[in-house]
Amino acid sequence: MLQPVLDVRDLATYFFTERGVVRAVDGVSFRLYPGETLGVVGESGCGKSMTALSIMGLVPRPGRIVAGEIRLMGEDLVGKPDRELRRLRGSRMAMIFQDPLTTLNPVLRVGQQVTESIRIHYGDGTWSGGSRRWSWLADPLGLRRRRIAWERAVEMLDKVGIPAPSERMRAYPHEMSGGMRQRIMIAIALSCSPALLLADEPTTALDVTIQAQILDLMRRLQEEMGTSILLITHDFGVVSELCDRVMVMYAGKVVETGPLDAILNTPRHPYTQGLLASIPRLGDRSYRLKPIEGTVPELHALPPGCSYCTRCPVADEYCAAVAPQLKEISPHHHVACHKVAAAPAMAGEGVPS
Ligand SMILES: Nc1ncnc2c1ncn2[C@@H]1O[C@H](COP(=O)(O)OP(=O)(O)OP(=O)(O)O)[C@@H](O)[C@H]1O
Numbered sequence: 001m002l003q004p005v006l007d008v009r010d011l012a013t014y015f016f017t018e019r020g021v022v023r024a025v026d027g028v029s030f031r032l033y034p035g036e037t038l039g040v041v042g043e044s045g046c047g048k049s050m051t052a053l054s055i056m057g058l059v060p061r062p063g064r065i066v067a068g069e070i071r072l073m074g075e076d077l078v079g080k081p082d083r084e085l086r087r088l089r090g091s092r093m094a095m096i097f098q099d100p101l102t103t104l105n106p107v108l109r110v111g112q113q114v115t116e117s118i119r120i121h122y123g124d125g126t127w128s129g130g131s132r133r134w135s136w137l138a139d140p141l142g143l144r145r146r147r148i149a150w151e152r153a154v155e156m157l158d159k160v161g162i163p164a165p166s167e168r169m170r171a172y173p174h175e176m177s178g179g180m181r182q183r184i185m186i187a188i189a190l191s192c193s194p195a196l197l198l199a200d201e202p203t204t205a206l207d208v209t210i211q212a213q214i215l216d217l218m219r220r221l222q223e224e225m226g227t228s229i230l231l232i233t234h235d236f237g238v239v240s241e242l243c244d245r246v247m248v249m250y251a252g253k254v255v256e257t258g259p260l261d262a263i264l265n266t267p268r269h270p271y272t273q274g275l276l277a278s279i280p281r282l283g284d285r286s287y288r289l290k291p292i293e294g295t296v297p298e299l300h301a302l303p304p305g306c307s308y309c310t311r312c313p314v315a316d317e318y319c320a321a322v323a324p325q326l327k328e329i330s331p332h333h334h335v336a337c338h339k340v341a342a343a344p345a346m347a348g349e350g351v352p353s
């Protein structure tokens with residue numbers, strides 16, 4: 001059996017606020033295998049970003065990981081000192097965000113930022129994790145190391161489709177378009193060939209044509225480098241383009257997870273069905289948009305049972321009282337809902353009426 005690149009078990013990340021404890025991530029478990037893309041979907045505030053930030057060791061205060069394990073290539077990251085997490089960020093895992101302007105440094109040229117990340121991770125003596133050692137005697141001023149980092153940065157810019165990469169190395173972030181800045185972020189993230197890439201809404205801020213180019217680029221680089229991707233998005237279109245599997249989150253929990261095809265064509269959790277029913281379909285004029293009624297409950301005052309019961313069309317008293325656990329209803333397809341039996345979906349079953 002293939003070893004997962006990432007194995008998250010019962011992860012809980014809470015925020016300790018004056019209004020109470022906010023359970024942003026509450027018992028989340030999943031695995032990500034080599035070269036695989038897992039899509040994470042769910043409405044705003046359901047814990048998608050906090051799941052990714054927990055993995056990166058970047059949960060902001062007053063939040064912290066209170067329970068669970070995060071194994072990256074077998075090594076548990078929970079409780080690791082910052083110094084070690086910093087070493088792993090960029091070398092084994094990297095993250096790209098929605099808005100590259102907030103993550104790129106505005107006063108540094110892009111070339112400097114790309115080379116910097118390469119030097120930080122390769123400057124410690126290991127090159128691509130291999131055995132080639134940098135000798136202080138052979139390169140006392142680090143000139144050779146600098147030159148190689150610069151060359152590798154130009155190569156990365158070229159790889160992510162930046163035209164005239166040597167010249168663009170001297171540009172500042174504000175001199176580039178949103179799509180180009182996102183390409184720079186991808187170049188930085190992938191410059192050290194991480195095993196895991198966490199992409200948090202990487203194309204949301206871009207217009208549709210640029211979005212397609214960036215998705216295409218991510219797919220191509222993934223094939224080339226074998227990176228596993230955790231892709232957070234609101235957009236089922238993006239999910240269907242890029243993901244092998246999908247995980248649906250609601251109020252800090254996983255409510256359904258399964259292969260792409262199963263989630264898109266035979267979703268079983270009423271929430272997933274609601275999410276899919278709320279997207280407009282191109283070319284189908286008779287199709288009426290059905291937004292899910294109600295809002296996500298406050299995460300510090302969740303009902304004891306299923307968190308979705310307040311909005312669910314099929315929930316009853318039992319649902320409100322007892323929290324459902326994820327169960328496998330068909331191979332690799334898991335659903336947390338009392339109303340779903342472990343039988344295959346009926347033909348024509350879609351949105352509950
Ligand atoms: N600084 C904070 N203090 C208190 N609670 C917070 C803080 N940051 C986040 N949270 C809580 O964590 C929950 C999950 O946030 P998260 O950013 O993971 O949502 P998300 O699914 O990424 O949403 P979006 O789609 O809007 O990006 C939020 O609902 C919020 O209640």
Ligand SMILES: [Mg+2]
Pocket residue numbers: 048049050200
């Ligand atoms: Mg988010």
